[in-house]
Amino acid sequence: MPKDSHGETPFSLTYDTEAMIPVEINIPTHRTRLSEEENEGDLRLNLNFAEERREAAARREVEYKKAMEKYYNAKVTEVKFKVGDLVLRENEASRQENPGKLGPRWEGPYQIIWAGEKGAYKQAYHTGEEVPRMWNAMQLRKYYA
Known part of the structure; x- marks a missing residue:
């Protein structure tokens, strides 16, 4: 299956050609009708464009990651x-008390002394x-008294 991030299959990026499934061997297709010499020629042609395909896949992957980062940062x-x-x-986060199923989810209040x-x-x-260690904002919630 082609990856969403770069649009290529891992097999095609590794071996410079698409994989052939066993069912495809018995069905007459362009790839199975070719003689061995023609098939070798097509494989060599694929090898000539292999590096370009890998570079294009790398560019598409960078664009995909930027789009994912933009989406994440917007949310x-x-x-x-x-x-x-x-x-x-x-x-x-602190595991100070064993909360159990119905235990408290938050503990405190604490006062921020350094940011x-x-x-x-x-x-x-x-x-x-x-408090002995530092804590990340993801594990804290504002306390309204």
């Missing part, structure tokens, strides 16, 4: 917290004691 909402904000931390550039935050308990 993602960036969350930023300021120093002093109160946040809840995802219980599944990094790429979504990293240091927190403190309500007593002022610092």
